[in-house]
Amino acid sequence: MTASATLIILMAVLYAVGITVMLERSLTRVLIGFMLVGNATNLLILLVSGPSGSAPIVTGTATDESMADPVPQVLMLTAIVINFGITAFVLALIYRSWWLAQLGDQGDSVPDQHTEDTQALTEATFDAVDLDDAAIQQVLAESDEHPDDEKETEKRS
Known part of the structure; x- marks a missing residue:
């Protein structure tokens, strides 16, 4: 297989632009x-993978000689997965740095709250949970789907 000059030039341009932009x-x-x-690396693997051939499935016949080498395909798939993982990691870094920049001098620290405020907030949360539980029990008691729950609710009342 002869490599296409267009693919070689495209790969070289992708490497050059990618490395130049990474230095920012x-x-x-x-x-x-x-x-x-990462995309330039995938093109490089494609270019050096050798001649194209039939699908890499071994059947034990004489036509297996024209079979394509599966290793470059596996390498390209692995490169895509690694590229995706590192892209997700860098996106998380970008979001975290943006978040810290928005906080300003406060940084990542949380200001201390008075214990009274914290206790009032905790009590309000538990009151809301108790009200939610009571509403759920009332709906179950009114429905016909849970007759056993009605008896238990009546016993509690």
Whole structure:
């Protein structure tokens, strides 16, 4: 198989642009550069994989000689998965740095609350949970689907 000059030039341009963009200071540009380098690597694997052939399924016949090599396909699939994982990680870093930049001088620390405020909030939360439980029990008591629950609710009352 002869490699297409267009694919070789495209791969070289992707590598060049990707590495140039990765040298910028912004995390977003680093992410874009990394994605370009990942796609250039997939093109490189495609170009060096050898001649195309039939599907890589071994049947034990003489036509297996024209079978394509499955290793480059596996390498390309692995490169795609690794590229996706690192892209997700860098996106998380970008979001975290944006979040910390929005907080300003406060940073990641949480200001101390008075214990009275915390206790009042906790009591309000438990009151809301108790009201929710009572509403659920009332709906179950009124429905015909749970006759056993009605008896238990009447016993509690």
